[in-house]
Amino acid sequence: ADPDVECAHGGSYATENGPRAAETLREDKLSAALLFALYTLQGIPMGLSASIPFLLQSRVTYKQQAVLSLVALPFSLKLLWAPIIDGLYSERFGRRKSWLVPIQILCGGVMIVGAAHLPAWMGDAPGVEPDVNALAGFFGFLFFLMATQDVAVDGWALTMLSPARVAWAGAINSVGQTLGYFLSYVGFLALNDEGTCNRFLRARPGTGGMVSLGGFVAFWGWAFLFTTVVVWVGKAERPEAGAAGGVLAMYREAWECAKLWPVRQYALVLLTAKVGSAAADAATSLKLTEYGMPKEELAFLSPLLIGAGVLAPLVLSRFTTGKRPMSVYLWGLPLRLCLNPLYVVLVPLAAKVYGPNPNLSPATFRVFVCGAALLNVFSVNMMFVSQMAFANRVADPAIGGTYITLINTVANLGGTWTSGMALYFLDSLTTRQCVHVKSGKVIFAKEKGRGFFFAKAAANIAAPTALCMAKVDVACTKLHGSCELVSDGYRTELLICTALGVGWFVLFRPLILSLQARPISDWRLRTSKKSS
DSSP states (O other): OOHHHHHHTTTOSOOOOHHHHHHHHHHHHHHHHHHHHHHHHHHHHHHHHHHHHHHTTTTSOHHHHHHHHGGGHHHHHGGGTHHHHHHOOBTTTBTTHHHHHHHHHHHHHHHHHHHTTHHHHTTOSTTOOOOHHHHHHHHHHHHHHHHHHHHHHHHHHHHHSOGGGTTHHHHHHHHHHHHHHHHHTHHHHHHHOHHHIIIIIOSSOOSSOSSOHHHHHHHHHHHHHHHHHHHHHHOOOOOOOOOTTHHHHHHHHHHHHHHSHHHHHHHHHHHHGGGGGHHHHHHHHHHHHHTTOOHHHHHHTHHHHHHHHHHHHHHHHHHHSSSOTHHHHHHHHHHHHHHHHHHHHHGGGHHHHHSSSOOSOHHHHHHHHHHHHHHHHHHHHHHHHHHHHHHHHHOOGGGHHHHHHHHHHHHHHHHHHHHHHHHHHHHHHOEEEEEETTTOOEEOOBOTTOSOBOOTTSOOOOOOSOOOSSSSOHHHHHTTEEEEEEEOHHHHHHHHHHHHHHHHHHHHHHHHHHHHHSOGGGGOHHHHHHHO
């Protein structure tokens, strides 16, 4: 056994052989199944929120998309309340169940009630604009609840699993979240799309999708309630000692953890690691559909991507359970960067496959899209599983939820700010022009503060001060024009991100290797206090 791991769990487990070892293995398998269910539920609101930009793509700007991307912010801020979850609980009810049960009941209730309001917020009625702020508030609150659930489940995983198998938690987290995300993202888009349902799922063509957004959300709300009852009644917690002093002590120890030099260095790594993949993560799927790829064809990739997203962590867990899990991380990041130049070429080809004058084979294009998607799934899991395995390895179970949350919060923030910035500047870096449908000439916007239009007699029409800031522009349409792309900011961002990512890798690779080589005692407050 790894002495560092035994020390990490306070020596509460001895090396086991014979019948007791078999019993421990059976208990760990049951615990892994429960953790898998909880992490899968955690991925449901994430996937649902990711489907909203797809449904609203032609009706909102990329800056509004950036607002929707902020719903994930609670996962980047959960450290603010993680010490409360670790330090305030009922010993009789259980340290983790004290939070897990009420949070999941609240989440299920919010989903069931909110489902009735989603059609209005989505602007389903003719002439009604989507209420982006209401949607962001609804899904942002669900993310807050799931961030809270995540703290409780991460902390519970450290004691629910035996020390020899605590590294399973990283793979279980990745597999569960991936499955939940794809079920509620790609799976929902497939069931909601009329073309996909008629082509693959219905015996006879029908109108509309097989499920509505409200119905899908309500279904999973009931699933949350059912699972919560099972956990409440059927799973007992092992006795678990927290830090003396309650909530205030947890905040003090969280602050002391944040001041540890290895933690600060590692936080800098995670906060900036995704700068190279920001544009690809934030906008690739949206751009594929903008260039003409039908949503049903993207949805058709769902089974393959779900399988890859589940299989990859299981395969990778064999390489992340030792003392050097971050070595896998350092292979995953360059692989993600290699996808950027591929997307530069591949994504615009969708217009030549699905446009009015196609001149490329759809089958060949789908093969390349599928290959890129599989590489992305694998590279993302290489980074995520190794990151989670490393966090579970160095975390102290006495403040396990808070410690892991401290590390994961920074990682989540690193993804949130980079993706948000990529979406925010996408419109600014993109150039479109309003072209008169009949004459084919450009309608120029009116210059602010001036009484003339830049029109070259193209169409002597009074244009507003801004045209075609988004792909579909109402003002341009009223002028009998259509928005045509001149230069795509997505390609510009991919090239910028690639350069930044290469520079990041050269700069931070030695630091990651040195952090991985440090003894676990360097990451522990309690070890430091005992030695001093």
